[in-house]
């Protein structure tokens with residue numbers, strides 16, 4: 001059985017640990033608070049100085065070092081090996097539980113056509129640096145996943161798929177989503193609360209980092225209000241876990257009270273949302289995908 005099955009239902013994303021709107025020491029305290037809870041972490045050297053914060057927290061409480069999902073990529077196997085080493089060295093750990101495979105050409109093309117990279121990625125598993133590979137997906141890379149799955153290559157090494165999935169975003173194209181559903185593939189959902197409370201995204205200028213998110217918040221807010229659930233974080237964690245293939249949702253904060261919301265909503269048995277809510281949001285996401293997502297330029301959304 002894949003060790004991915006032991007993932008915690010909420011994974012602490014570390015983007016906010018790299019943001020200096022709070023002092024370094026405060027961010028170390030948040031990391032320690034999350035470590036104490038036992039949740040897995042998601043990180044990347046791209047998140048400003050988040051790795052420095054984590055490194056300090058891991059030294060302060062080595063008995064509670066969490067299992068990690070780490071972004072690993074991009075253009076070649078050589079770069080992947082360098083990237084793994086960078087994270088192991090900086091964090092003082094000996095292996096990474098989950099490597100989030102981020103593919104750019106020429107590696108992406110090799111992956112699509114079932115090339116040598118599969119043997120190379122398998123070797124990295126056998127050497128023990130990475131314990132599981134999951135494939136990162138965006139609307140603009142959904143075709144890569146579709147090709148690799150349809151041709152029977154992906155299943156050689158890929159244990160699951162990781163993408164933005166929350167009430168306002170589903171970053172697998174409709175075709176890929178259907179394939180993942182039919183094959184009962186494992187999914188890790190990212191951006192739990194889609195960047196913050198839905199009313200703030202709808203009403204506060206600049207809260208939504210792109211206009212499309214503000215528009216989507218306008219469509220989803222009435223569904224949230226009608227649910228009777230008071231807390232957006234709870235709604236979002238229950239949303240992600242209403243889909244049986246979703247094993248975890250990754251959210252971030254650098255505030256103790258907001259971390260507590262994530263932990264509280266994911267600590268007991270997570271109740272699925274009413275099926276009618278899921279159907280309504282699923283319909284919206286199908287439309288959004290065709291209208292906008294699959295036409296989007298890479299990194300534009």
Ligand SMILES: NC(=O)c1ccc[n+]([C@@H]2O[C@H](COP(=O)([O-])OP(=O)(O)OC[C@H]3O[C@@H](n4cnc5c(N)ncnc54)[C@H](OP(=O)(O)O)[C@@H]3O)[C@@H](O)[C@H]2O)c1
Nearest residue numbers: 013014015042191192193194195196250251252253254258
């Ligand atoms: N390609 C990738 O691999 C990729 C891309 C995006 C994200 N991720 C992963 O997913 C994680 C989460 O993504 P994200 O940070 O973009 O999305 P998110 O978790 O949906 O949103 C985080 C934002 O919501 C705010 N927030 C959280 N709880 C709140 C609450 N109870 N009340 C008010 N505001 C709240 C946080 O602000 P405060 O800090 O002020 O609470 C932060 O600004 C990242 O840390 C990263 O690990 C990965």
